[in-house]
Amino acid sequence: MDERFTLIIFGASGDLTKRKLIPALWSLYQGRTLPEPFSIIAIARGDLSTDAFRTKMRAAVTDFARVQPPAESVWERFAASLSYCSGDPKDPALYVRLGRLLEAHPNRLFYCATPPSLSPEIVTRLGEAGLARSHGGWTRIIIEKPFGRDLESAQALNALISGFFRERQVYRIDHYLGKETVQNILVFRFANGIFEPLWNRQHVDHVQITVGESIGVGSRGVYYEEAGALRDMVQNHMLQLLCLIAMEPPVTFDADPVRDEKNKVMRALKPIEGDSVDEFAVRGQYGPGFVTGERVPGYREEPGVRPDSTAETYAALKLFVQNWRWAGVPFYLRTGKRLPKRVSEIAIEFKPTPHLIFRREPSGVRPNVLVLRIQPDEGMSLTVEAKTPGPDLQLNPVTMDFHYGAVFGSGPPEAYERLLLDAIHGDATLYARGDWVEYAWAALEPVLRAWSDGSTAKFPNYAAGSWGPAEADAFIERDGRKWRRP
Numbered sequence: 001m002d003e004r005f006t007l008i009i010f011g012a013s014g015d016l017t018k019r020k021l022i023p024a025l026w027s028l029y030q031g032r033t034l035p036e037p038f039s040i041i042a043i044a045r046g047d048l049s050t051d052a053f054r055t056k057m058r059a060a061v062t063d064f065a066r067v068q069p070p071a072e073s074v075w076e077r078f079a080a081s082l083s084y085c086s087g088d089p090k091d092p093a094l095y096v097r098l099g100r101l102l103e104a105h106p107n108r109l110f111y112c113a114t115p116p117s118l119s120p121e122i123v124t125r126l127g128e129a130g131l132a133r134s135h136g137g138w139t140r141i142i143i144e145k146p147f148g149r150d151l152e153s154a155q156a157l158n159a160l161i162s163g164f165f166r167e168r169q170v171y172r173i174d175h176y177l178g179k180e181t182v183q184n185i186l187v188f189r190f191a192n193g194i195f196e197p198l199w200n201r202q203h204v205d206h207v208q209i210t211v212g213e214s215i216g217v218g219s220r221g222v223y224y225e226e227a228g229a230l231r232d233m234v235q236n237h238m239l240q241l242l243c244l245i246a247m248e249p250p251v252t253f254d255a256d257p258v259r260d261e262k263n264k265v266m267r268a269l270k271p272i273e274g275d276s277v278d279e280f281a282v283r284g285q286y287g288p289g290f291v292t293g294e295r296v297p298g299y300r301e302e303p304g305v306r307p308d309s310t311a312e313t314y315a316a317l318k319l320f321v322q323n324w325r326w327a328g329v330p331f332y333l334r335t336g337k338r339l340p341k342r343v344s345e346i347a348i349e350f351k352p353t354p355h356l357i358f359r360r361e362p363s364g365v366r367p368n369v370l371v372l373r374i375q376p377d378e379g380m381s382l383t384v385e386a387k388t389p390g391p392d393l394q395l396n397p398v399t400m401d402f403h404y405g406a407v408f409g410s411g412p413p414e415a416y417e418r419l420l421l422d423a424i425h426g427d428a429t430l431y432a433r434g435d436w437v438e439y440a441w442a443a444l445e446p447v448l449r450a451w452s453d454g455s456t457a458k459f460p461n462y463a464a465g466s467w468g469p470a471e472a473d474a475f476i477e478r479d480g481r482k483w484r485r486p
């Protein structure tokens with residue numbers, strides 16, 4: 001079979017193509033992991049020559065690629081595979097031209113790097129032009145996030161896609177899943193025997209998943225007004241992390257077994273009832289404040305944001321996975337913008353010892369905590385109690401620490417490198433399946449509905465540079481626990 005593949009990017013003049021896609025493809029090419037030969041057809045509305053497009057991409061690679069452009073000759077070889085095609089993704093005539101262009105290209109990967117509102121249009125036009133079918137090779141499509149904005153729209157998008165493509169052709173990207181440290185969660189859990197016996201309700205007190213950002217919304221105000229933290233972070237990245245922590249071992253590390261196990265977690269989530277949303281969810285919005293010593297504006301003063309906006313820039317949730325392994329163990333999720341630092345981590349806090357023999361230890365014994373750090377400072381740590389040297393019996397927590405950078409050297413591949421390569425090879429393990437996306441929206445639906453009535457939001461309710469609203473502290477402290485300060 002012909003191994004050549006062709007990547008067709010819709011939205012090739014956009015930010016994603018410039019900052020992520022072409023730099024990732026370049027790094028793969030440099031590392032000799034991109035299957036060859038290949039062609040990349042870049043589509044956007046602007047009138048541009050292929051040469052002009054290559055020059056723009058050369059600059060993009062210089063600015064954003066992990067692997068910098070080396071000898072001109074290597075760039076020239078890569079660039080020779082790039083071509084530009086001017087056209088409007090909404091225009092059926094584009095797809096007729098595309099059909100002709102692709103005649104000698106049996107293996108086709110379409111990429112919707114356009115605003116999400118255009119994906120249905122592109123899927124429909126591809127389907128109507130007969131381009132969703134196989135043409136002697138394979139045909140696949142990558143759809144960017146966000147995938148819908150609630151359960152109904154996600155179901156409608158899935159239904160539309162399935163009218164033209166089979167599920168195994170569809171790759172719903174969540175770039176979080178391509179991160180090395182996220183992939184490592186499964187390796188950590190299922191390639192090490194010693195943690196599995198502890199990974200359950202008998203030993204785990206609770207789990208905290210934090211995705212904090214120190215930046216504000218910046219230039220993404222208009223987008224964020226429609227999204228908010230719940231849609232932007234929780235529905236996709238954070239629920240995926242929860243699944244990786246809570247899932248049972250899949251029978252093999254392949255797309256369907258892994259995704260079947262994730263779905264079981266979603267199906268076991270305790271539903272949040274409409275009248276008890278406040279018991280399980282807290283929202284916030286940042287006001288002005290200081291981040292790393294610098295004065296920053298509040299969310300309502302950011303460009304593109306309404307002065308009375310009720311979009312949440314902070315969300316915290318308490319979820320329960322109702323099965324034998326996790327019954328009664330809370331999973332606390334929190335995410336926010338303008339928090340004191342950028343940090344993504346999962347902390348598994350273990351139960352205390354059943355009986356303490358060190359009666360004279362005044363401060364008590366702190367629980368063991370296992371932390372999987374996703375970014376930055378990727379790594380893992382385990383905190384255990386140790387005796388402080390000296391005549392008295394004093395205990396202190398010490399940390400066993402593993403840093404990716406120190407062990408494997410810096411510069412892990414970008415998430416998009418791995419994900420693009422997987423789609424080219426036909427491996428959807430790290431992509432979201434249609435049913436998972438619907439489960440994720442369904443789980444959040446009551447919260448989205450309750451929060452859509454912004455009139456009850458008392459915003460802003462946390463200062464930029466703080467760890468979120470006081471209500472979020474009260475929320476976890478009601479359970480006798482505290483948020484970590486990573």
Ligand SMILES: NC(=O)c1ccc[n+]([C@@H]2O[C@H](COP(=O)([O-])OP(=O)(O)OC[C@H]3O[C@@H](n4cnc5c(N)ncnc54)[C@H](OP(=O)(O)O)[C@@H]3O)[C@@H](O)[C@H]2O)c1
Nearest residue numbers: 011013014015016017044045046113114115116144145146
């Ligand atoms: N940027 C990122 O880092 C990033 C990260 C994660 C996910 N994403 C997702 O990736 C997708 C693309 O993001 P992006 O930031 O690259 O988007 P973008 O820059 O806003 O748009 C990409 C391109 O789409 C075309 N386009 C926009 N509106 C159009 C319309 N009404 N009709 C026809 N073409 C139109 C434009 O090309 P022309 O006007 O030249 O035709 C534009 O350059 C989005 O779904 C986003 O959520 C982006």
